Amino acid sequence: MNVYKKIVEEILKASHIVITAHKSADGDSVGSSLGLLYFIEKLGKKAVVCHPDEAPDFLYWMDTSEILLMNQQPDKVKQKFEEADLIFSLDYNGTDRVGPEMQALLEAANCQKIMIDHHLNPEDFATIRVSETSVSSTAQLIGELILQSGHEDLLDEKIGTPLYLGILTDTGVFRFPSVDPRTHEVTAxxxxxxxxxxxxxEYLNDNNTASRLRLQGYALSEKMLILEDYRAAIIYLTKEELEKYNFKKGDTDSLANQALSIRGMKVAVMMSERDGIIKISFRSKGENNPVNVLAADHFDGGGHANAAGGMSNLSMDETLEKIKGLIPEYFSN
Structure with missing residues (x-):
């Protein structure tokens, strides 16, 4: 029996199913969660999605109202975890990725746990683990669950749309090296x-606010530093600058990719001061420029070779100087 058929067996046996994903939701975590939810419902079972925090507003065209949030509804989320006899861990490789409050609930839950993820270095906390680090997205893996478990007949627009969203966003609109023939086969x-x-x-790209565009314009024109010798670009925004432009979650998500799109650039870093820390996004091109190593070594982070994240407890100026000092060490080729 393949692992995907085993997962469907576990779904059909369960009475209280909880679907979780990582903190700081993105298109893949939301898309894979909702796609799995709708598939479970088509199997005739019920489930609930519990996330640590809210999705950025550019994903609100999806029905994110179905998602219970740990930071807004902790009592409801706690109840769902206590009732659960099956928990899905989607799009994360370690329990700390869901934040300390949900991590405690996840680790205390005495039930079947299924990890479906594509990040490197997975922890061994799940009963069943589908960890495919070469696959483009967790949404693609949920697609494989449906196709390889023998339930392709259940696939419809409602299930497929969030999965397409997850694949689209986590592949950079099919531009990243993780895209392979199977990615396109599942998408088809x-x-x-x-x-x-x-x-x-259209829903993803044609929903800008004026303040978001002004913030991005300011960041690109006034707050982008280019290190020509190392073909690296760094954008850095302070808390005061974000507030000036009425920052909303998700407003800066595309900036690292925009900086990377400059001709000749091979590395881009986006830093923003939020929640008392400096949040950092790393992007790169090519097999010889893995940013996840830098993120893991110095910024308590990680991710994929060409797309990773991290954080810094230093000031913005100190973090900027630290990154400027590290780029020659990691990207001198």
């Missing part, structure tokens, strides 16, 4: 099931 199955890909692109 989603389109055949009724997903309207043009609408997903």
């Amino acid at each position: 199955k989603l389109l055949a099931a009724g997903v309207q890909n043009h609408l997903v692109h």
Whole structure:
């Protein structure tokens, strides 16, 4: 029996299913969670999605109202974990990725746990683990769950749309090296099931606010430092600057990729001062420029070779100087 059929067996046996994903939601964590939820419902079972915090507002066109949030509804989330006889851990490789409050609930839960993830270095906390680090996205793995478990007939537009969203966003619109023929084969199955890909692109890309565009314009024109010798770009925004432009979660998500799009750039870093820390996004091009190593070594982070995240407890100026000093060490080739 393949692992995906085993997972469906566990779903059909369970009475109280909880679906979790990592803190600081993105398109893949939201898309894989909702796609799995709708698949479980098509199997005739009930489930609930519990996330640590809210999704950025550019994902609100999805029905994120179905997601219980640890930072807003802790009592409800706690109740769901206490009732759970099956917990899914989607798009994260360690229990600390869900934040300390949900981590405590997850580790205390005495039930079946299934990890479905594509990040490096997975921890051994799940009863069943699907860890495919070469796969483009967790949403693609949920697609594989449906296709390889023999339930392709259940795939429809409702299930397929969030999965398409997850694949689209985690592949950088199919530009990252993780995209392979199977990525397109799974995507083709989603389109055949009724997903309207043009609408997903519109919902993602045609929903800017004026303040978001002004913030991004300011960041690119005034707060971008280019290290020509190392083909690296750094954008850095303080708390005061974010507040000036009425920052909303998700407003800076594309800035690292925009900086990386400059001709000749091979590394881009985006830093923003939020919640008392400096949050850092790293992006790069090519197999010889893995940013996850830098993130793990110095910024309590990690991720994929060309897309990673981290954090710093230093000031913005100190963090900027630290990164400027590390780039020659990690990206001198």
